[in-house]
Amino acid sequence: MVDGARLKVPLEGIWAGSPEMLRVCEAAERVASTDASIMLLGESGTGKELLARAVHRLSAYSNGRFVAINCAAIPDSLLESELFGYEKGAFTDAGQRTRGKIELAHEGTLFLDEIGDLPLSLQAKLLRFLQERTIERVGGRTEIPVNTRILCATHRDLQGMISEASFRQDLYYRLSEITFTIPPLRDRSGEVLLLAKRFLDQYSAELARPLRGFSHQALAALEEYDWPGNVRELENRVRRAVILCDKMEITPQDLELSGAKIPEESFKLRHVRRLAEERAVRKALAYCEGNISRAASLLGVSRPSLYDLMRKLGVT
Template identity: 65%
Template sequence: MRRKGWSQRRCNVPRANPALLIVEDDSGLQQQLKWCFSDDYQVLLAENRERGLELVDLHEPPIVLLDLGLPPDAANASEGLRALEQILVRAPETKVIVITGNEAREHALEAVGTGAYDYYQKPVDPDLLQLIVERAYRLHELQMERRRLVQSPENPLEGVIATSPQMLRACRLVERVASSDATVLLLGESGTGKELLAQAVHRLSGRKNRRMVAINCASIPENLLESELFGFEKGAFTGATRQTIGKIEYADGGTLFLDEIGDLPLSLQAKLLRFLQERVIERLGARGEIPVDVRVVCATNQDLHAMMRAGDFREDLYYRLSEISVEVPSLRDRDGDAALLAHAFLRRYAERDKRPLRGFSADALAAIRGYSWPGNVRELENVIRRAVIMADGAEVTAADLGLDVDMEEVEPLKLREVRDRAERRTVSRALGLANGNLVRASELLGVSRPTLYSLLNKYGLRNARWGEPDSPVEARQ
């Protein structure tokens, strides 16, 4: 028997028989739904919340059809809503479509507010329900593909999430220089991901099977930093009870990462320069030199050129360290990356804290786009981590983020809005340069006076600042 309404529009599922879980206590409706979907999906059946959760854990179905009226509270929606919350905690990416009676629309809306993908009211219309399921499955596949791309282990710069040309340019430069033994200097503000790029330099080099040793030059007191870098012999100073090798020697054969190199004291800069030139070190209190084969990668958030002019950083050391310089862009200069990173952090911390959050509201995304992020990626991660804890609904809102953003100043994404905003600014600027003279303003803009009048009316500038355009004085101009 041909299934009317289903065989004509069979969904183009990109992989064979994905799982579809039906949580429904009515055996007749169970069989009807199974009959409708069995050609395209591996249909799983559960008659109550407990069994449904078992199947979610076992199969991780991309789609769940959930009846809110489950026993032992079939007359209400408490058991179904509880099942919804637990499914989203266990499988946040699963799309849950709730099914309710005609008289329970408020429960359906509550379910959508909790995190359900969509709802459908009985009696079941197979064609309409099929479209809802197909749309949900396609969205799930798109999200999974994006997640696979972001987390792909084949990504040479593991841990770096970026689509902006500014950051991709830095990543490509790292890829090109990693195979050499050139000293690399990473320049950028705090929190931009310089350490991730340093790790990528090591991982893509011929030294990847040896150790990478990192030291923060700003976190160690000056009187201890020399012994940390170069090591010391027993008896070299009070308390030196045994021979200790330094970080440089410990990194022999691998990579040495000198973070915050701009904070290296002048007294040590000459000694580091000698090591870079001769590739030998002397432990404190030692008489002989020790050859060391190590690749050096440095990073700083300071302006080394300004420090050289002020005499705080040796020029000869700078040129030794900057054989290859990589500018790491700030987050505010990375087009679109703030939202991309925010989604990645939301997914990470929602899964860790078992919060059924499905994304960001429109005002939250606008706030992320409009904020300047002075703390860069590190600040963004902390903001999202806090928002995951503070969020009450199924989405993170601008209030949950707590960012100080003037929403009226946030640049829109829609092209019409962008054009209108730019056009309004340009008309205002021309009027200012022309001191309100409409003839002069129209000449500056390259438009006719009627066109200028139309623009003034469109953007509310007709009487706002420059007086009435049709006044007798202007009419004579």
């Protein structure tokens, strides 16, 4: 853990304790009040939506709504009417005039989540809206002006999609006047343990399960793990552990992280030094093909000391 590192709340709803994450939050705070479109990139569970909501709250559009639409969760055939709305009778089931998400975000923020999943046909329509700032409902003829802040997010490689022509470059530029890449949890110095402790406090209070904390092995396992699901996964694992834990301390098994085999011993300096000594002695002996005098001189100790050391370490 970073020496003296503490968890902070740089933006409402966001906990951060690493310089990497604090930097992103500071930059987001700085641009929140501008009109610039912001593209949030990052792996699943890194906090893209949390950051988008925080930017909305700090923006000039905070009195309006934060309207989110997940482009990956809605079938392509419905996405157009979800985004743009429709007039009565525009298609078979169009019973009454319905406003789309873009219109609902008037004077507020439109958050286009999973923008990399927007089909090409709608990319063209969205681009038109971003250029004209007006929409036409499906089946409608009137141009409706919409004033909204645009934020979007994706875990996809948009540059790669642009080079294979599945994402429009002109749309990309409109959407990403500013881009933030939220680092994955594994790249945030010291943040895993800080967040884990904070989720532990939260859930042991919420679930009325007083606990002493994590065992040494659990702390080691938390640090060792790669966190593909990032903060969302960490939060879920800690929450589940608080529920499952039947002792005062959370173990790697409670976290379902038993894969990380780090004995408690490994933290003790005595143990670390012993391992380092053993490694050096074995290496020296191998290098000198078992010649004790030469190995001793390589290691900078006397022959009798090396014999003692070998006996102590169990090196034969």
